[in-house]
Amino acid sequence: MRLINLKINTRLLRKLVQDKLLKRSCVFLAMLVCISANAQTDNETSLDILLTQLNLDKTNEAAIHREREKAFLAEKNEQATKLADMRKQEQQARIQYDALQKTVMAEAQNLEALSEQLEERAHHLKDLFSVARQVASDTQQDINASLNSTQYPDLRQTLPSLLQSKSLPEIKDLKALWFVLLKDIQASGEVTNYPADVYQQNGEKITTSVLRMGPFTARTDTQFLSYVAKQQRLQVLASVEEEKAPVGTSSAGLFNVIIDPTRGQLLAQIEKKASLADRVRQGGYVGGVIILLGLTGLAFTAWRLFYLSKEHAKVWQQLCNPEAICKENPLGRVLAVGNEHLLATENLGAEQLHDKYEGLEVKLNEAVLREAPSLDRGTGFIKLLATVAPLLGLLGTVTGMIATFQAITLFGTGDPKLMAGGISQALVTTVLGLIVAIPLLFGHSLVVSRVKGLLLILSQESLSLVAQTLEGTSLQVSRIEDGK
Known part of the structure; x- marks a missing residue:
């Protein structure tokens, strides 16, 4: 409306300006006429002509003004009509604007609700995408490390497309994930037999x-x-073996098997378990010396026990046959010395019987003492080895701890495996020292008891021979005295 009024006022101003210019033009022309008339001749013009001209101009001007008023009124009416039409259009536009404004507000509210719904659904889809990818990643890792994939290798080839996708998962991807999970669950409950490629330790x-x-x-x-x-x-x-068992499905019957619930970790640890040779190598040079001494001591102890057992058998054989003296055994040699002394002193008189008895006792003691070194030979060496073995174990312990502290100094305590070598040497050498010392102590005790047993038999038999000789001498003396 303001724009329409501005246009009308502009037109009116233009007409007024044109009217003023026209009037000024007429006045200017009249003055020019007068001036020209006066310039030509004052006698040729008169006041009547001027008045007539002015009246004519006035009449023409009045007619022009009437025409202008008429045109102005017509244009005014036209503008009023247009103004009324524009106001009606404005009112209709306002009504339409209010309706559109209400529609816009309603659509804005609807758009806001739809945006919230879209955001919520998008959030759910994002959660679904992240959960699906996480489940797919975990499932792929489990399948890659599972024994099920050896029988069903296609399980490893289904999920990589879902893991590598950057967009939201589709229904087919979720169905594929569900199928893989279901197949893996089914395979996890199977006890089945199938052909497969197996690699030996040599490749x-x-x-x-x-x-x-x-x-x-x-x-x-x-x-x-x-x-x-x-x-x-x-x-x-x-390094992990088992007795032969039937290989087949569960329909083949019931049989005992070993199952590793950690999916192979326990069996792998058993495989890494150090063998006896590995333990011996962990002892190092000190452990080798201990083992060498132990083997030497055990061999020497076994030889001494064998020798003493053989001598003991010969002695018992001599005891069973005292008349048949054999010098191949200690008792036979002792008895032979006694008999030789008795034969040498057989012709002595009664006054020399006491010297005969004392001489026999001395000879028998000397014979027993001569047999003692051969019987007791090596017992001190066995005892020495039994004493040195724990000391060498202690030496290995000290050297192992030194190696451990060196590893700590160089590499710190971050990796315990770096310290395991020194600790293993310390413990293994201690164990080896005790393992060697304990059997050698038992062997030494057994050898000493065998030696003491043989020496006791020799002493008993020598005393028995002395007693028998003394008894015979006493009878002989009593007979001599009775004869006197």
């Missing part, structure tokens, strides 16, 4: 029947298998 590949007990344990008829996830193959556990 040789063979195809054999494998008994898989869920995702826990796999084995052949005599050996356990471990699944190497990086190389995706079955490896024989060399």
